[in-house]
Amino acid sequence: MLEITPVRAFSDNYIWLIHSPRDPRQVLAVDPGDAAPVQRTLAERGLTLAGILITHHHADHVGGVAELLRRPGPTSQASPLGDIALFGPAREKVPGEPVRLREGDRVRLDELGLAFEVLDVPGHTAGHIAYVGHGAVFCGDTLFSGGCGRLFEGTPEQMTASLGKLAALPEETRVYCAHEYTVSNLKFSLAVEPDNEDAAAYLRECEAKRARDQATVPSTIGRERKVNPFLRCREQSVKQAAERRAGRGLQSEAEVLAVIRQWKDGFRG
Numbered sequence: 001m002l003e004i005t006p007v008r009a010f011s012d013n014y015i016w017l018i019h020s021p022r023d024p025r026q027v028l029a030v031d032p033g034d035a036a037p038v039q040r041t042l043a044e045r046g047l048t049l050a051g052i053l054i055t056h057h058h059a060d061h062v063g064g065v066a067e068l069l070r071r072p073g074p075t076s077q078a079s080p081l082g083d084i085a086l087f088g089p090a091r092e093k094v095p096g097e098p099v100r101l102r103e104g105d106r107v108r109l110d111e112l113g114l115a116f117e118v119l120d121v122p123g124h125t126a127g128h129i130a131y132v133g134h135g136a137v138f139c140g141d142t143l144f145s146g147g148c149g150r151l152f153e154g155t156p157e158q159m160t161a162s163l164g165k166l167a168a169l170p171e172e173t174r175v176y177c178a179h180e181y182t183v184s185n186l187k188f189s190l191a192v193e194p195d196n197e198d199a200a201a202y203l204r205e206c207e208a209k210r211a212r213d214q215a216t217v218p219s220t221i222g223r224e225r226k227v228n229p230f231l232r233c234r235e236q237s238v239k240q241a242a243e244r245r246a247g248r249g250l251q252s253e254a255e256v257l258a259v260i261r262q263w264k265d266g267f268r269g
Ligand code: ZN
Pocket: 056, 058, 124, 141
């Protein structure tokens, strides 16, 4: 299992530091929207930033990249990769000159003992990618625990396909999303599926964690299949709730997703 250190940024972002299994002092940072908290964590723990993985172009995910490339902080040892390796989506503009990735590409960092496969997961943004490996997925703002990203640049059809790829990962896959939105997402899950006991129990668990200021993420794919309405658009309960909301029959999974995504946009739990 990967060793991961969460770094909190802004009000509810997580920047994940992935430790090398070969040398846990070497880390990759996923979506560093802010350099300062990453630099602080690197310094406090004597870590070296070996690389950066970017999922999409939004500022809260890339805002710290340029600064980290310039000043990664006082490194205790050199990275086996030399310069900080930078990876990002092929179809989006992000800072620096990343290795540009699309579905089917692999990030192979043999020196660190790390390898990830890339999935195209458009919907939140047009070129959003996810990194899958070592029993984990780093999915940015595509899949959240209990929810999914807003459709800023993509269509409901694209988001349905993207979430379908993530839902098809093995159920024990740990889901490292980029925001702590779980409690408010689950309140919405229960508005869609009031009888979903898994969602109700998970909400209580997550509220208790938040009261202790603990992170609710990572989640797992298996759990998300049970509690996340955006992965459950084929379930009759979700489809019927969406049809009641829309006041008409809905044929496809994407139509159901479109309705519940819009519903969520205006939902105040
Ligand atoms: Zn975003």
